Amino acid sequence: AHKFGMVIDLDKCTGCGSCMVACMQENNVPFKEDESNKLVSITWMRVYQLSNGKPFPDTEICYLPRPCQHCAGQHEGHSPCVSVCPATATDYDSHTGIVSQIYTRCFGCRYCMGACPYHARHFNWWDPVWPSGLEKSLNPDVSNRMRGIVEKCSFCFHRYQRAMERAHAEGRRTIDEHDYQTSCTLACPAGAITFGDLNNTEHDVYKLAKPDLATGRPHNPNAFRLLEELGTNTKVYYISSREWVRKA
Numbered sequence: 001a002h003k004f005g006m007v008i009d010l011d012k013c014t015g016c017g018s019c020m021v022a023c024m025q026e027n028n029v030p031f032k033e034d035e036s037n038k039l040v041s042i043t044w045m046r047v048y049q050l051s052n053g054k055p056f057p058d059t060e061i062c063y064l065p066r067p068c069q070h071c072a073g074q075h076e077g078h079s080p081c082v083s084v085c086p087a088t089a090t091d092y093d094s095h096t097g098i099v100s101q102i103y104t105r106c107f108g109c110r111y112c113m114g115a116c117p118y119h120a121r122h123f124n125w126w127d128p129v130w131p132s133g134l135e136k137s138l139n140p141d142v143s144n145r146m147r148g149i150v151e152k153c154s155f156c157f158h159r160y161q162r163a164m165e166r167a168h169a170e171g172r173r174t175i176d177e178h179d180y181q182t183s184c185t186l187a188c189p190a191g192a193i194t195f196g197d198l199n200n201t202e203h204d205v206y207k208l209a210k211p212d213l214a215t216g217r218p219h220n221p222n223a224f225r226l227l228e229e230l231g232t233n234t235k236v237y238y239i240s241s242r243e244w245v246r247k248a
Protein backbone atom coordinates (compact mmCIF):
# COMPACT_ATOMS: atom_id res chain seq x y z
CA ALA A 1 0.00 0.00 0.00
CA HIS A 2 0.99 3.58 -0.55
CA LYS A 3 1.39 6.04 2.29
CA PHE A 4 1.25 9.43 0.70
CA GLY A 5 2.76 12.24 2.69
CA MET A 6 4.38 15.60 2.54
CA VAL A 7 7.61 17.20 3.69
CA ILE A 8 7.60 20.99 4.12
CA ASP A 9 10.97 22.72 4.43
CA LEU A 10 10.39 25.69 6.73
CA ASP A 11 13.84 27.10 5.91
CA LYS A 12 12.69 27.52 2.29
CA CYS A 13 9.11 28.77 2.83
CA THR A 14 8.85 32.53 2.30
CA GLY A 15 5.19 32.78 3.35
CA CYS A 16 4.09 33.99 -0.10
CA GLY A 17 0.77 32.11 0.10
CA SER A 18 0.98 30.58 -3.39
CA CYS A 19 0.07 27.20 -1.90
CA MET A 20 -3.09 28.66 -0.37
CA VAL A 21 -4.20 30.22 -3.66
CA ALA A 22 -3.34 27.12 -5.72
CA CYS A 23 -5.25 24.93 -3.28
CA MET A 24 -8.36 27.14 -3.40
CA GLN A 25 -8.29 27.23 -7.20
CA GLU A 26 -7.70 23.50 -7.57
CA ASN A 27 -10.37 22.47 -5.09
CA ASN A 28 -13.13 24.99 -5.85
CA VAL A 29 -12.88 26.68 -2.47
CA PRO A 30 -15.07 29.81 -2.56
CA PHE A 31 -14.08 33.07 -0.92
CA LYS A 32 -16.10 35.82 0.68
CA GLU A 33 -15.86 39.58 0.30
CA ASP A 34 -14.80 39.73 3.93
CA GLU A 35 -12.25 37.03 4.70
CA SER A 36 -11.06 38.75 7.89
CA ASN A 37 -13.03 36.43 10.18
CA LYS A 38 -10.74 33.40 10.24
CA LEU A 39 -13.25 31.40 12.29
CA VAL A 40 -15.64 31.18 9.34
CA SER A 41 -13.37 31.54 6.31
CA ILE A 42 -12.27 28.38 4.48
CA THR A 43 -8.68 27.60 3.55
CA TRP A 44 -7.68 23.95 3.28
CA MET A 45 -4.05 25.02 3.30
CA ARG A 46 -3.26 27.84 5.72
CA VAL A 47 0.08 29.58 6.28
CA TYR A 48 0.83 30.61 9.86
CA GLN A 49 3.53 33.01 10.99
CA LEU A 50 5.82 32.07 13.86
CA SER A 51 8.29 34.37 15.61
CA ASN A 52 11.13 33.66 18.00
CA GLY A 53 9.70 36.46 20.16
CA LYS A 54 12.98 38.33 20.42
CA PRO A 55 13.18 42.12 19.95
CA PHE A 56 14.91 43.67 16.92
CA PRO A 57 17.60 43.01 15.70
CA ASP A 58 17.37 39.39 16.89
CA THR A 59 13.83 38.86 15.58
CA GLU A 60 13.37 35.82 13.37
CA ILE A 61 10.23 34.86 11.49
CA CYS A 62 9.18 31.49 10.16
CA TYR A 63 6.15 30.61 8.03
CA LEU A 64 4.39 27.33 8.57
CA PRO A 65 2.00 26.01 5.90
CA ARG A 66 -0.59 23.68 7.41
CA PRO A 67 -2.66 21.30 5.28
CA CYS A 68 -4.64 18.40 6.81
CA GLN A 69 -2.00 16.20 8.42
CA HIS A 70 -3.72 12.98 7.25
CA CYS A 71 -3.25 11.36 10.64
CA ALA A 72 -3.02 7.59 10.71
CA GLY A 73 -3.57 7.40 14.46
CA GLN A 74 -1.83 4.99 16.82
CA HIS A 75 -3.60 2.09 15.15
CA GLU A 76 -3.68 2.64 11.38
CA GLY A 77 -6.96 4.32 10.46
CA HIS A 78 -7.79 5.71 13.91
CA SER A 79 -7.43 9.36 12.98
CA PRO A 80 -9.01 11.71 15.54
CA CYS A 81 -11.63 12.95 13.06
CA VAL A 82 -12.43 9.51 11.61
CA SER A 83 -12.92 8.04 15.09
CA VAL A 84 -15.61 10.55 16.07
CA CYS A 85 -17.63 10.96 12.86
CA PRO A 86 -21.10 9.47 13.51
CA ALA A 87 -21.98 9.47 9.81
CA THR A 88 -18.79 7.79 8.52
CA ALA A 89 -18.52 10.85 6.30
CA THR A 90 -14.78 10.90 6.81
CA ASP A 91 -12.75 7.81 6.17
CA TYR A 92 -9.17 6.52 6.18
CA ASP A 93 -8.12 4.91 2.90
CA SER A 94 -5.72 2.08 3.73
CA HIS A 95 -4.47 1.94 0.09
CA THR A 96 -3.19 5.51 0.12
CA GLY A 97 -3.21 6.64 3.75
CA ILE A 98 -5.40 9.58 2.76
CA VAL A 99 -8.22 10.78 5.03
CA SER A 100 -11.18 11.55 2.81
CA GLN A 101 -14.36 13.55 3.29
CA ILE A 102 -17.62 12.37 1.71
CA TYR A 103 -19.67 15.53 1.48
CA THR A 104 -23.05 13.98 0.78
CA ARG A 105 -22.85 11.94 3.99
CA CYS A 106 -21.84 14.84 6.24
CA PHE A 107 -24.70 16.45 8.19
CA GLY A 108 -22.60 19.15 9.81
CA CYS A 109 -22.40 18.03 13.45
CA ARG A 110 -18.77 19.26 13.52
CA TYR A 111 -17.49 16.62 15.95
CA CYS A 112 -14.54 16.20 13.58
CA MET A 113 -13.68 19.87 13.90
CA GLY A 114 -13.60 19.53 17.67
CA ALA A 115 -11.47 16.38 17.45
CA CYS A 116 -8.91 17.68 14.97
CA PRO A 117 -5.89 19.03 16.89
CA TYR A 118 -4.65 20.94 13.83
CA HIS A 119 -7.69 23.12 12.98
CA ALA A 120 -7.55 21.56 9.54
CA ARG A 121 -11.32 21.33 9.09
CA HIS A 122 -13.70 24.06 8.06
CA PHE A 123 -17.47 24.36 8.25
CA ASN A 124 -19.31 25.67 5.22
CA TRP A 125 -21.59 28.40 6.51
CA TRP A 126 -22.80 29.43 3.04
CA ASP A 127 -23.57 27.89 -0.31
CA PRO A 128 -20.63 28.74 -2.57
CA VAL A 129 -20.95 31.83 -4.76
CA TRP A 130 -18.41 32.82 -7.39
CA PRO A 131 -18.19 36.27 -8.97
CA SER A 132 -19.55 36.28 -12.52
CA GLY A 133 -17.10 34.63 -14.90
CA LEU A 134 -15.10 32.82 -12.24
CA GLU A 135 -17.44 29.83 -12.35
CA LYS A 136 -15.76 28.99 -15.68
CA SER A 137 -12.54 28.28 -13.81
CA LEU A 138 -14.08 25.60 -11.58
CA ASN A 139 -12.34 22.25 -11.53
CA PRO A 140 -14.75 19.61 -12.91
CA ASP A 141 -12.88 16.84 -11.04
CA VAL A 142 -13.78 18.27 -7.61
CA SER A 143 -17.31 18.33 -6.12
CA ASN A 144 -18.66 21.68 -5.02
CA ARG A 145 -19.71 21.72 -1.40
CA MET A 146 -23.06 22.92 -0.13
CA ARG A 147 -23.86 24.90 3.00
CA GLY A 148 -23.87 22.90 6.24
CA ILE A 149 -21.03 20.46 5.69
CA VAL A 150 -17.41 20.20 6.80
CA GLU A 151 -14.55 20.19 4.30
CA LYS A 152 -10.79 19.84 4.35
CA CYS A 153 -7.63 19.09 2.35
CA SER A 154 -7.75 15.77 0.49
CA PHE A 155 -4.14 15.74 -0.76
CA CYS A 156 -5.80 16.47 -4.15
CA PHE A 157 -7.15 12.90 -4.22
CA HIS A 158 -8.72 13.49 -7.65
CA ARG A 159 -5.17 13.86 -9.00
CA TYR A 160 -4.35 10.41 -7.66
CA GLN A 161 -7.44 8.98 -9.36
CA ARG A 162 -6.49 10.69 -12.62
CA ALA A 163 -2.92 9.38 -12.38
CA MET A 164 -4.17 5.83 -11.76
CA GLU A 165 -6.60 6.03 -14.70
CA ARG A 166 -3.80 7.22 -16.97
CA ALA A 167 -1.51 4.44 -15.76
CA HIS A 168 -4.17 1.79 -16.36
CA ALA A 169 -4.83 3.17 -19.86
CA GLU A 170 -1.12 2.80 -20.55
CA GLY A 171 -1.07 -0.75 -19.22
CA ARG A 172 0.72 0.09 -15.96
CA ARG A 173 -0.45 -1.05 -12.53
CA THR A 174 1.52 1.53 -10.56
CA ILE A 175 2.23 5.25 -10.76
CA ASP A 176 5.55 7.06 -10.60
CA GLU A 177 6.47 9.73 -8.08
CA HIS A 178 5.76 12.59 -10.48
CA ASP A 179 2.47 11.19 -11.80
CA TYR A 180 0.69 12.31 -8.66
CA GLN A 181 1.56 15.64 -7.07
CA THR A 182 -0.68 18.02 -5.11
CA SER A 183 -1.41 21.49 -6.46
CA CYS A 184 0.34 23.24 -3.54
CA THR A 185 3.51 21.23 -4.20
CA LEU A 186 3.56 22.28 -7.84
CA ALA A 187 2.71 25.92 -7.08
CA CYS A 188 5.36 26.57 -4.41
CA PRO A 189 7.92 28.87 -6.06
CA ALA A 190 10.50 28.12 -3.36
CA GLY A 191 10.27 24.36 -3.77
CA ALA A 192 9.54 24.09 -0.05
CA ILE A 193 6.89 21.36 -0.41
CA THR A 194 7.73 17.79 -1.41
CA PHE A 195 5.04 15.16 -1.91
CA GLY A 196 5.27 11.43 -2.46
CA ASP A 197 4.98 7.95 -1.00
CA LEU A 198 6.51 7.61 2.46
CA ASN A 199 6.55 3.83 2.02
CA ASN A 200 8.79 4.12 -1.04
CA THR A 201 12.44 4.55 -0.12
CA GLU A 202 13.14 5.94 -3.62
CA HIS A 203 10.79 8.89 -3.16
CA ASP A 204 12.09 12.30 -2.10
CA VAL A 205 9.68 12.53 0.84
CA TYR A 206 11.21 9.39 2.30
CA LYS A 207 14.77 10.60 1.71
CA LEU A 208 14.04 13.98 3.32
CA ALA A 209 12.18 12.86 6.44
CA LYS A 210 13.65 9.37 6.76
CA PRO A 211 10.57 8.08 8.61
CA ASP A 212 10.74 4.86 10.57
CA LEU A 213 8.57 2.55 8.47
CA ALA A 214 6.98 1.06 11.60
CA THR A 215 6.36 4.11 13.79
CA GLY A 216 6.58 6.99 11.30
CA ARG A 217 8.99 8.88 13.56
CA PRO A 218 11.55 10.80 11.49
CA HIS A 219 15.22 9.81 11.67
CA ASN A 220 16.30 13.14 10.16
CA PRO A 221 17.22 15.18 13.28
CA ASN A 222 15.87 18.36 11.65
CA ALA A 223 12.51 16.79 10.85
CA PHE A 224 9.50 16.82 13.12
CA ARG A 225 5.74 16.41 13.08
CA LEU A 226 3.17 18.69 14.68
CA LEU A 227 2.02 17.65 18.16
CA GLU A 228 3.86 14.33 17.84
CA GLU A 229 3.15 13.60 21.51
CA LEU A 230 -0.59 13.18 20.78
CA GLY A 231 0.12 9.98 18.86
CA THR A 232 -1.79 11.20 15.81
CA ASN A 233 0.94 9.70 13.60
CA THR A 234 0.63 12.37 10.93
CA LYS A 235 1.94 12.14 7.36
CA VAL A 236 3.08 15.75 7.06
CA TYR A 237 6.69 16.29 8.14
CA TYR A 238 8.37 19.63 8.66
CA ILE A 239 12.08 20.33 8.35
CA SER A 240 13.99 23.20 9.91
CA SER A 241 17.64 23.67 10.79
CA ARG A 242 16.57 26.27 13.41
CA GLU A 243 16.11 24.87 16.89
CA TRP A 244 13.58 27.50 18.02
CA VAL A 245 11.33 26.58 15.08
CA ARG A 246 11.44 22.89 15.95
CA LYS A 247 10.62 23.70 19.58
CA ALA A 248 7.82 26.15 18.69
Ligand code: SF4
Binds near residue numbers: 081
Ligand atom coordinates in the same frame (compact mmCIF):
# COMPACT_ATOMS: atom_id res chain seq x y z
FE1 SF4 B 1 -8.41 14.50 10.66
FE2 SF4 B 1 -7.37 16.85 11.52
FE3 SF4 B 1 -5.80 14.67 11.38
FE4 SF4 B 1 -6.67 15.87 9.11
S1 SF4 B 1 -5.30 16.77 10.67
S2 SF4 B 1 -6.66 13.63 9.55
S3 SF4 B 1 -8.71 16.55 9.74
S4 SF4 B 1 -7.59 14.93 12.73
